[in-house]
């Protein structure tokens with residue numbers, strides 16, 4: 001028995017002007033979760049000196065999560081691409097976020113406190129890592145006193161939708177699945193019909209997909225294909 005497949009369309013690829021109806025459309029198409037990419041953007045000149053932000057893009061924050069929450073009961077899988085995730089715990093908790101996944105690269109010193117705070121606000125803690133970050137960095141967060149409940153292995157450099165899947169990141173997924181048979185392992189970036197089998201066979205069960213789902217003429221078909229790929233691998237566990 002493996003861990004359940006969760007297909008999470010990335011709302012970053014949706015029409016933000018119609019977020020509530022886009023979210024409902026994805027759920028009607030069979031989505032399990034809605035993946036919400038929260039990014040902090042940056043000012044290039046300032047950032048070159050001080051690197052105060054995590055990614056060069058600015059997307060949504062707690063006010064948008066709060067608005068969307070009024071229209072849906074769906075699991076809102078929030079991916080925090082920000083340098084100071086601790087500042088977002090309280091507002092996102094209040095706004096109605098379900099999952100709170102922060103990046104290990106910016107939380108090396110305070111993840112224990114961060115995880116406790118996330119849980120105290122009723123959210124499910126997860127940790128993410130960029131393609132260049134070794135998988136060993138997240139082991140203490142899975143095994144620690146305040147364990148995360150999901151690991152998100154980035155399969156592209158965080159920041160933008162529509163990038164090319166990096167197959168070399170699959171070694172990390174394989175290592176994680178071998179070590180933690182019942183852990184939720186999420187992959188994010190460049191996932192779609194042509195890459196899902198690589199991710200599923202490596203052991204990923206939570207699949208984020210933006211452009212492949214929103215860009216398809218039949219989103220339901222893409223979601224169903226990805227689910228089948230994960231379930232096929234699960235049968236062999």
Ligand code: DX5
Nearest residue numbers: 010158159161162190210211
């Ligand atoms: C990238 C984001 C992803 C992005 C995925 O930084 O974390 O969630 O929306 O988009 P696709 O599936 O188009 O690569």
Ligand code: ZN
Nearest residue numbers: 037079188208
């Ligand atoms: Zn994401």
